[in-house]
Amino acid sequence: MTQQKKNSILSLFASVQLALSLLFLLAATSIIGTLIPQNNPPDFYIERYGFKTAQLLRILDIPDMYNSWWFLGLLSLFALNLTVCSLERIPQVIRTLRRDGLTVPPAQLAKFPLHRELRLAHAMEAATTRVEALFTTLGWRARTANLEQGRLLFAERGGWTRFGVYVVHCSILIILAGALVGSSTVARIIGNPKFAFKGSIMLPEGESTNHLIAFKSGEHIDLDFHLRCDAFAIEYYPNGMPKTYRSKVTVIDKGQPVHSADIEVNQPLTYKGVTFYQSSYQPYQNYQVSLKKQGSTAATSAIVATAKQTDWPEAGVSYGIINRESQGEATRRLKIWFTDNQGEPSVFWVNNNQEAIIERPSGTYLLTLRQLYATGLQATKDPGVWLVYLGCLLMLVGLYIAFFLSHRKLYAFIQPDADGCRILFAGEANKNKVGFEDKFSELINTLEK
Amino acid sequence: MDSSQLFGVTMIAYIVAAAFYIGLFLFKNERVGVFGMALAMAGVGIQTAATGLRWYESYQMGAGHAPLTNMYESLVFFAWCTTIIYLVLEFRFKTRVMGAFVMPCAAVAMAYASFSDRIDDQISPLIPALQSNWLIAHVVTCFIGYGAFAVAGGLGVMYLLKQSASNANDRQPLLNALPELKVIDDQTHKTIVFGFMWLSAGIITGAVWANEAWGTYWSWDPKETWSIITWFLYALTLHARFTRGWRGRRIAWLAILGFLAVFFTYFGVNFFLSGLHSYGSV
Numbered sequence: 001m002t003q004q005k006k007n008s009i010l011s012l013f014a015s016v017q018l019a020l021s022l023l024f025l026l027a028a029t030s031i032i033g034t035l036i037p038q039n040n041p042p043d044f045y046i047e048r049y050g051f052k053t054a055q056l057l058r059i060l061d062i063p064d065m066y067n068s069w070w071f072l073g074l075l076s077l078f079a080l081n082l083t084v085c086s087l088e089r090i091p092q093v094i095r096t097l098r099r100d101g102l103t104v105p106p107a108q109l110a111k112f113p114l115h116r117e118l119r120l121a122h123a124m125e126a127a128t129t130r131v132e133a134l135f136t137t138l139g140w141r142a143r144t145a146n147l148e149q150g151r152l153l154f155a156e157r158g159g160w161t162r163f164g165v166y167v168v169h170c171s172i173l174i175i176l177a178g179a180l181v182g183s184s185t186v187a188r189i190i191g192n193p194k195f196a197f198k199g200s201i202m203l204p205e206g207e208s209t210n211h212l213i214a215f216k217s218g219e220h221i222d223l224d225f226h227l228r229c230d231a232f233a234i235e236y237y238p239n240g241m242p243k244t245y246r247s248k249v250t251v252i253d254k255g256q257p258v259h260s261a262d263i264e265v266n267q268p269l270t271y272k273g274v275t276f277y278q279s280s281y282q283p284y285q286n287y288q289v290s291l292k293k294q295g296s297t298a299a300t301s302a303i304v305a306t307a308k309q310t311d312w313p314e315a316g317v318s319y320g321i322i323n324r325e326s327q328g329e330a331t332r333r334l335k336i337w338f339t340d341n342q343g344e345p346s347v348f349w350v351n352n353n354q355e356a357i358i359e360r361p362s363g364t365y366l367l368t369l370r371q372l373y374a375t376g377l378q379a380t381k382d383p384g385v386w387l388v389y390l391g392c393l394l395m396l397v398g399l400y401i402a403f404f405l406s407h408r409k410l411y412a413f414i415q416p417d418a419d420g421c422r423i424l425f426a427g428e429a430n431k432n433k434v435g436f437e438d439k440f441s442e443l444i445n446t447l448e449k
Numbered sequence: 450m451d452s453s454q455l456f457g458v459t460m461i462a463y464i465v466a467a468a469f470y471i472g473l474f475l476f477k478n479e480r481v482g483v484f485g486m487a488l489a490m491a492g493v494g495i496q497t498a499a500t501g502l503r504w505y506e507s508y509q510m511g512a513g514h515a516p517l518t519n520m521y522e523s524l525v526f527f528a529w530c531t532t533i534i535y536l537v538l539e540f541r542f543k544t545r546v547m548g549a550f551v552m553p554c555a556a557v558a559m560a561y562a563s564f565s566d567r568i569d570d571q572i573s574p575l576i577p578a579l580q581s582n583w584l585i586a587h588v589v590t591c592f593i594g595y596g597a598f599a600v601a602g603g604l605g606v607m608y609l610l611k612q613s614a615s616n617a618n619d620r621q622p623l624l625n626a627l628p629e630l631k632v633i634d635d636q637t638h639k640t641i642v643f644g645f646m647w648l649s650a651g652i653i654t655g656a657v658w659a660n661e662a663w664g665t666y667w668s669w670d671p672k673e674t675w676s677i678i679t680w681f682l683y684a685l686t687l688h689a690r691f692t693r694g695w696r697g698r699r700i701a702w703l704a705i706l707g708f709l710a711v712f713f714t715y716f717g718v719n720f721f722l723s724g725l726h727s728y729g730s731v
Contacts (some may be wrong), residue, residue, distance in 0.1 A: 023684055
């Protein structure tokens with residue numbers, strides 16, 4: 001490749017036009033995926049858009065466009081553009097910062113947009129002391145150069161803030177790197193699906209598991225430990241809206257229960273880098289029964305379905321569920337048939353998970369029925385998330401520096417004349433020029449008084 | 450007195466304030482403008498009390514949470530943010546006539562929240578997904594951004610109006626009252642910068658929260674996607690200005706286009722698209 005060709009490619013990637021085009025393209029193409037539903041089965045698209053259009057959509061990867069080759073390609077180009085742009089401009093910034101303000105020819109100061117001249121009836125040394133004191137009131141320390149025609153004082157602040165914009169650029173690259181590290185693609189490339197994954201677990205109450213099913217690929221991923229669901233519960237507000245979804249779980253590592261916790265929405269559980277989130281649930285049409293006879297130690301438990309008679313031979317009782325009232329799939333009330341074979345059977349309604357007291361000729365019985373659930377958990381391992389968070393933090397810091405802090409320079413050139421000194425002040429700021437102008441005038445006014 | 454009555458008073462204050470500001474623009478009567486400003490400030494004060502009261506009422510009802518959780522509460526909060534950002538700008542830059550282009554936006558949001566059949570103004574308890582400390586951080590950062598972009602959009606309209614008059618060279622006295630083009634341009638830019646900072650913070654707090662609640666900081670759901678589209682648009686605007694020297698007319702158009710994207714992110718997504726943010730819908 002010739003030098004010229006190489007340079008033209010480099011300058012393309014370093015160009016702001018490319019950056020502007022990419023920002024526009026990313027914004028414009030992102031709209032597509034919000035209008036066409038994403039990640040549905042192929043039939044969905046055929047039904048909705050017709051066979052031909054659906055085929056076109058499939059070729060362009062539209063059903064999963066944010067992971068498509070062309071969208072990821074755009075993002076990669078964006079990252080490359082960002083990198084080349086920044087690398088090309090940072091040396092320029094360093095050169096700007098290295099330029100010593102004392103080397104600016106005094107004649108140029110009068111051409112600064114912000115400059116002002118005034119006279120002091122002081123001798124050279126006294127005037128220098130006063131101007132130095134002025135710089136000090138700003139908290140700036142002036143450096144001095146003795147030139148042929150007079151003495152130049154110079155001070156600057158916030159030169160480093162010129163890097164703010166590159167902190168933002170760098171933060172975007174870090175976020176993209178974090179997203180890459182946490183993606184299943186990288187896990188596949190390094191041949192270790194356990195490196196980063198997202199998947200789901202449907203775990204019935206009382207059972208435990210040590211594997212999950214990965215999203216999209218559907219492959220089984222083994223965990224190094226077991227997770228047991230001890231109980232799942234939904235709480236409701238008085239108006240019927242769900243208040244809490246809660247899974248009581250226990251981590252079992254090397255056969256030992258090591259940690260018990262409640263997982264709720266907004267309150268996940270992390271163990272050995274894997275985080276479990278409450279994401280769904282599945283009610284079963286089975287009930288956990290616990291039945292006691294008051295005044296004795298006799299007790300039984302069973303799992304029962306509806307419309308089936310269950311016997312407790314030790315106590316000589318039988319019971320069954322003959323009706324129920326549900327909201328969706330969640331049972332609210334159950335109608336129970338209960339007999340000890342002495343007299344008429346008892347028939348009554350009882351709320352789910354509430355104790356019923358049954359007076360029978362043979363004694364008093366305490367009965368609780370609780371609907372069984374499976375909890376749906378999402379399990380995620382994302383080693384890149386800390387990079388993403390670091391990038392986010394850097395972005396906010398960088399934006400603040402880039403937008404609200406500026407590089408300010410202040411010059412004072414002192415020349416002796418017949419009965420005192422002439423002082424030429426000049427200043428420049430790369431941002432918030434109006435604010436700096438006010439400060440500049442205010443400062444010089446104090447000297448004039 | 451309950452919070453909904455106070456919100457009603459606020460709405461009237463904003464509507465009348467907008468009318469006064471428009472009056473200032475049309476008749477160039479400074480007194481009218483001062484009334485507008487006073488009403489806008491009174492509106493903000495009353496609304497602050499109303500918000501506090503609604504917060505308190507939610508605890509009384511046993512559903513205690515910050516009043517930032519549904520379309521009604523967010524619209525009202527949007528009006529509040531926009532008005533405050535506008536008033537700060539008015540104080541800093543001493544250009545009262547801008548209110549004619551910004552206050553109608555706040556007044557419309559407030560009136561729509563109060564009168565639309567599609568919007569329920571009842572206090573309802575929080576669903577599990579919203580029970581998080583990130584709620585306040587996320588909503589507040591986003592809406593400061595939205596408010597700033599609404600102001601920037603208003604300034605963009607003002608710029609184009611003023612410019613079309615000076616181009617036509619027919620010295621319309623009506624538009625002479627508007628600030629210099631250079632001043633409007635500078636304020637538009639500063640407001641966009643301010644909004645961009647808060648939008649970034651809003652997207653970031655949203656991502657962190659999503660990771661806490663759902664285990665994924667970014668899932669390309671329509672709300673997220675539209676927020677990043679908006680972010681790309683404003684990033685484009687800022688780069689065009691910083692590096693290509695775009696000024697004036699182009700920035701004014703981009704400020705308007707940006708606000709349309711904000712509007713769709715906030716509103717359109719809830720009405721036209723479905724996704725994880727469905728609790729914001731009506």
